[in-house]
Amino acid sequence: MTAVRTLVVWCPDWPVLAATKAAGLPSHVPAAVLANNRVVACSAVARAEGIRRGDRKRSAQGRCPELAVFEEDPARDARVFEPVAAAVEKLATGIEVVRPGIVALPVRGPARYYGSEAAVAERLIDQVASECDLECQVGVADGLFAATLAARRGLLVPAGGSAEFLAPLSTMELSPPGGPDRTDFVDLLRRLGLRTLGAYAALSERDVASRFGADAVATHRLARGLEERPPARRRTPPELSVTHSPDPPLDRVDAAAFAARALAELLHEKLAARGLACTRLGVHASTDNGEELGRVWRCAEPLTPTGIADRVRWQLDGWLRAAPGTRPSAGITTLWLDPVEVVDATALQLGLWHGGNEDPGTGAERASRALVRVQGLLGPDGVVTGVLGGGRGPSDRVRYVPWGEERLPGADPDAPWPGRLPSPSPATVPAEPVAAVVLDASAAPVGVSGRQLLTGVPAAVSVGGGPARAVLAWAGPWAAEEAWWDRGGRRRARLQVLLDGVEQTALLLVREGRAWAVEGVYD
Incomplete structure (x- = not known):
């Protein structure tokens, strides 16, 4: 099956743009967004000063003392992006928010209406610039993956040409910023000599599946210019949609976040009962004054209860805290979630403590109490957890820490380790050689x-x-x-x-x- 002809609107460096717009910072001031004390996004002005993704905070500020630093905040990114999505939606219906900073839509209908794909791209760029005072880039290709990479380059890839367009690109494109983290897998491909998507796509899909597993099959389809998953996805029956009618109507973000959590758990429970997991989520709302709001979120990975709740909360935050004249004129009286597209729940692997629809925090707390009781029977060193740190051999990198003590690595994992064993590491390491x-x-x-x-x-x-x-x-x-x-x-x-x-x-x-x-x- 060939991929759907897709148009992507991409706003470069969105986390930084969102942070600076929320703070009212002028565009000429260098800025960066940090997570875990490392730069995850920076503005073009900051890059001109030598700042790069992955830099430590102190190093970045040493290169550029006037650098404005913001902490990573997905809720802020989504809230500030809502006006951009609304601006795109005025010209083309059926849009999907892939993540804050990226909007995707099938291009066939708009291209027929406006005359060509190039005309649609030009109109959308002008629309975002005039309504949101932002620069964006547009790309068109067969499939979301190829269209996203085309948008980063401002290209309109001819129909049927996605595989040719992708072939010379680096395999590092399989692990984009903000997308699924496939750094280790990409590193493995590069060490095997597969440095381009074309070289990876040339492998047999059967060989890829037997050597690397299910996620590699999905990336292999992307490298070939196909959809990430085969066309076996199912449309969900209407009874799987979940609805909430708050009383009083929702008009505050904190109340909306509480409602989002309860509704997300209910949706996940319904899907799990049928062995399903959601990959495209529709968030819809109506107000006392009859206003109808709706947005579809496309997700690269099947959504967990927390993932559903986050997207609902971000969307409600964007609606309720929008600029005057664009936010709802009354409180939200009905909120419903529609799982637009689902896959088998085998694609969703929950964490050790996250059974059923139990809150992950509650599950972790119960597990902690149980381990403390076992520790009381066996002694302080009777219950330990492994902490991955620096080292060259597999046994050198793991330090066992008694339960309850601070989980610090035995050696700095970020230090250079010449002679370090490359991944994948052995599955079993004997206690004694x-x-x-x-x-x-x-x-x-x-x-x-x-x-x-x-x-x-x-x-x-x-x-x-x-x-x-x-x-x-x-x-x-x-x-x-x-x-x-x-x-x-x-x-x-x-x-x-x-x-x-x-x-x-x-x-x-x-x-x-x-x-x-x-x-x-x-x-």
Whole structure:
């Protein structure tokens, strides 16, 4: 199935634009939005001063002392974006808010009405500029993913040309700012030599599914210019819509947030009972004066109860706190949610404590009390949690912290770690390394020379004194530490091997001194 011809309106650096507009800051002042003390978005003026995404706050302010700093606030981004969505909707119906800063709509109808896709794009740019005093870019392509990348470049991709347009682009486009975080997967693709979307798309879908899993199949479809999910999505029956009639009518943001939470849980419960999860959510409201409000949110991932509640709250916030003349003239008397499009709920994996429609905070609190009781029976060190930190080997990176103590990593994860084992990490790491012997074709032991080279070609491996198993493939060796000589003058190196057998086994071997040991087992 070919992707739907889609138009995307994109407002660059939206989190920064929203923050500066809300604060009334002039556009010439450099500004940045931070999360966890790192820059997640910055203005063009700030970039001209050398500020980049990922910079630490202190580093950014050191480069640009006059930098205006704002904390990340998705609710603010959505509220300020509502006038932009409303401006687009005046020229084209059926719009969907992908996330604050991006609006998408099927382009076929508007193109017929205005004469061409180029005419629609020109009108929308003028509309946003005149009504919201903002600059935006428009892109058109087959499918939302390609259209979004086209909008970032201000391009109208010809029909049927999305795959050709995507081919030379970097695989890093699969993990865009504000979208699903696929950084680790993109890094893996690049280490495999798949640096462009075209190279990734050239792989067989069956090979991608068997090697990387379900999410990779979705990204593979995107790289080929198709829709993220096959056309098996279902329209929901009307009885799955949920409605709330507040009394008194909603006219305050805090009351709207409370109503959004209850309605989101009810919708999630109804969908979960049928094994469904929502991917496109319609938020609708009516007022005492007969005004009808509505907006559709498109979501890259199936929505959790919290995700539904956030989008409803953001939308109500945008309506109730809009500028005079555009906000509702009376309180909201009816609020209803419509799951416009759904997928199987198997696409939604809840966290450990988030069973059913239970509040995640409540579930975490109950789990904490239970673990404290177990700790009282077994002692303070009887219940521990793993904290991922810095290090080169899989066992070096994990620190076990007794329950209730501050979960600090053993070493700085952001520090440079030359010789660090690349992902994916082994699925199983023995508490103590298991002795192993690596043999060549003549059954002679294989070691590592001072030049970091194997003394023979691995042909078989014996683990724990067991029978030797044939080596199907191997990679390495790699120096395991920043300095080749360390730990009292002992050398350490790592080797990956794939062993033959009833079930093939992939091992991570480490050589320290004059002996090999199993440091990890891959799934």
